[in-house]
Amino acid sequence: MSTPGTHGERLATRSPLPQVHLKHTGRWISAVIVLALLVLLAIGASQGDIDYAAIPSYLVSPVILEGLVNTLILAVVAQVSAIVIGVFIALMRISQNPVASAFAAGYTWLFRGLPVLLQILLWYNLALIFPRLQLGIPFTDIVFVDLSTNAVMTTFVAAFLGLALNESAYMAEIVRAGLKSVDRGQIEAAQSIGETPAQRMSRIILPQAMRVIIPPTGNDFINMLKGTALASVIGYMELIKAANNISSFNLQVMETLIAAAIWYMVVVSVASVGQYYLERGFDRQDRRPGGPPKATSLRRRVAADLGRAPMIRSTP
Amino acid sequence: MTQALRTTDPAPVLEAVAIDKYYGSNHVLKNVSLEVHPGEVVCIIGPSGAGKSTFLRTLNRLEVPDSGEVWVGGQPMGFELRGGKLYELTERRVAAQRARTAMVFQHFNLFPHLTVLENVIEGPVQVQRRKAREVRSEAVAILERVGLGDKIDQYPGQLSGGQRQRVAIARAVAMRPLFLLFDEPTSALDPELVGEVLEVMADLARDGMTMLVVTHEMAFARQVADRVVFMADGAIVEQGPVAQVLEAPREQRTQQFLQRVLA
Numbered sequence A: 001m002s003t004p005g006t007h008g009e010r011l012a013t014r015s016p017l018p019q020v021h022l023k024h025t026g027r028w029i030s031a032v033i034v035l036a037l038l039v040l041l042a043i044g045a046s047q048g049d050i051d052y053a054a055i056p057s058y059l060v061s062p063v064i065l066e067g068l069v070n071t072l073i074l075a076v077v078a079q080v081s082a083i084v085i086g087v088f089i090a091l092m093r094i095s096q097n098p099v100a101s102a103f104a105a106g107y108t109w110l111f112r113g114l115p116v117l118l119q120i121l122l123w124y125n126l127a128l129i130f131p132r133l134q135l136g137i138p139f140t141d142i143v144f145v146d147l148s149t150n151a152v153m154t155t156f157v158a159a160f161l162g163l164a165l166n167e168s169a170y171m172a173e174i175v176r177a178g179l180k181s182v183d184r185g186q187i188e189a190a191q192s193i194g195e196t197p198a199q200r201m202s203r204i205i206l207p208q209a210m211r212v213i214i215p216p217t218g219n220d221f222i223n224m225l226k227g228t229a230l231a232s233v234i235g236y237m238e239l240i241k242a243a244n245n246i247s248s249f250n251l252q253v254m255e256t257l258i259a260a261a262i263w264y265m266v267v268v269s270v271a272s273v274g275q276y277y278l279e280r281g282f283d284r285q286d287r288r289p290g291g292p293p294k295a296t297s298l299r300r301r302v303a304a305d306l307g308r309a310p311m312i313r314s315t316p
Numbered sequence B: 001m002t003q004a005l006r007t008t009d010p011a012p013v014l015e016a017v018a019i020d021k022y023y024g025s026n027h028v029l030k031n032v033s034l035e036v037h038p039g040e041v042v043c044i045i046g047p048s049g050a051g052k053s054t055f056l057r058t059l060n061r062l063e064v065p066d067s068g069e070v071w072v073g074g075q076p077m078g079f080e081l082r083g084g085k086l087y088e089l090t091e092r093r094v095a096a097q098r099a100r101t102a103m104v105f106q107h108f109n110l111f112p113h114l115t116v117l118e119n120v121i122e123g124p125v126q127v128q129r130r131k132a133r134e135v136r137s138e139a140v141a142i143l144e145r146v147g148l149g150d151k152i153d154q155y156p157g158q159l160s161g162g163q164r165q166r167v168a169i170a171r172a173v174a175m176r177p178l179f180l181l182f183d184e185p186t187s188a189l190d191p192e193l194v195g196e197v198l199e200v201m202a203d204l205a206r207d208g209m210t211m212l213v214v215t216h217e218m219a220f221a222r223q224v225a226d227r228v229v230f231m232a233d234g235a236i237v238e239q240g241p242v243a244q245v246l247e248a249p250r251e252q253r254t255q256q257f258l259q260r261v262l263a
């Protein structure tokens, strides 16, 4: 057996042997098949009985744009309300008060348990059981507010209630999971410096819980954007109802629906990008101001490798 | 700096009177009483499960005792004294009482979403409503004193355990508390990082800070403490000057404990 020294020299001076790489034949075949299927699909689509040239004009037609705006309004108002209600329900759920906690559990059970479409229909038809909505003191003649249910329960209000209350039950669970994810020691540390319950919640717990709350909330908002389509059933003028309104005149059902589909894709894509930046904003403890995280960890690793113990400045 | 004089002021800054605490049927604190005077450094030692942490946490009311009183700077923690009766305070008012104390935890419990400086000024600015500018320069001075003047804009996640605990000490000191409570501040640290934290604590003690320290570091107790309290089974078994309790303990249980930890 040769000594390590001569062995190493031999390896260093020898020219490398030629290498024959794998051909990945299977990969090539599957790629060709997928491409072929896509081409077939495109040919099929082009031969369909559809007026592609009409779609761009539908995209910007006033009716579709009105539907788009209504979709956005409904989704945003419902989601924001659901977040606010969800935070309150979550706080009730984790509170020491057994009545509040039980109420919150029941609320979640009810509004999460029923299909959203059913909830929207129930709200929209509320007038069948309560023709008038009154606010007053029971068993007396004192009435502060008295309204016709049908006047209050517009398509927007019914759709809003159905979507927002259902979503608030999900938001309550998301917020609760976020609050629970914060270490108990954080609450104690906040207590130890004299923070009140409200300060602990707003300054210490919620900012940390946000990291857990935002990703599923973003998903839920994207679902909400699409869920507004259910409001078309009761005649709220969102994207799908708008598309149907056009096609009921000219029978271009697919062309108008595709225009609506394109708007959904655009809106959902924008929301996804927004979610990405929001998440980054709440991840700030993982970053160092004025330097990318890689540089930080590298520098720390080098310092650790050098075994440099942190120094204490001695006081005079 | 000359060693600060230990005041013999008769008014204790902290008084625990006959504290009892149960967890279910587990009697964790049994009629525990303790007085701490301004400038004193008191070390609490004892076996695991003796109730040291629980006792320390009743002092700033993180734990509510089942009976007994805690008086901090002449005020009953958790209560208001009116007409000879103690009226229980709301959590908001208790929080204000806690702001006169400060605590250092075994696991640091720094706020991970705030920078080192933000951690230190959180209490003084948000709770004590002191001027941000003034608090900031004071906080920087405290951080320099604990050797972290170059870390003020970092996040806790970027620091070593020893550095984190020194930030936690700075956060506590910035409250200008009547006294500091430490619950095993070095137990979660790698052995080579213990020294830097103890050094900071010794420095505070030399400066006259009143401190109550639950610790397993006998060398620290011997060098820094004015008084050592030995707890076992939810009660104070023995207390006195360092020389007496650590070198010539009277109680058999203290002797046994010391033999075990010093072996």
Ligand SMILES: Nc1ncnc2c1ncn2[C@@H]1O[C@H](COP(=O)(O)OP(=O)(O)OP(=O)(O)O)[C@@H](O)[C@H]1O
Binding pocket: B023, B026, B028, B046, B047, B048, B049, B050, B051, B052, B053, B054, B055
């Ligand atoms: N939150 C709690 N719920 C129930 N029992 C508890 C709780 N905290 C502590 N105990 C019990 O109270 C007793 C005293 O605990 P404590 O943590 O005060 O002891 P310790 O002296 O600090 O011990 P160690 O040296 O291990 O920290 C133990 O029997 C423990 O199991």
Ligand SMILES: [Mg+2]
Binding pocket: B052, B053, B054, B184
């Ligand atoms: Mg303990």
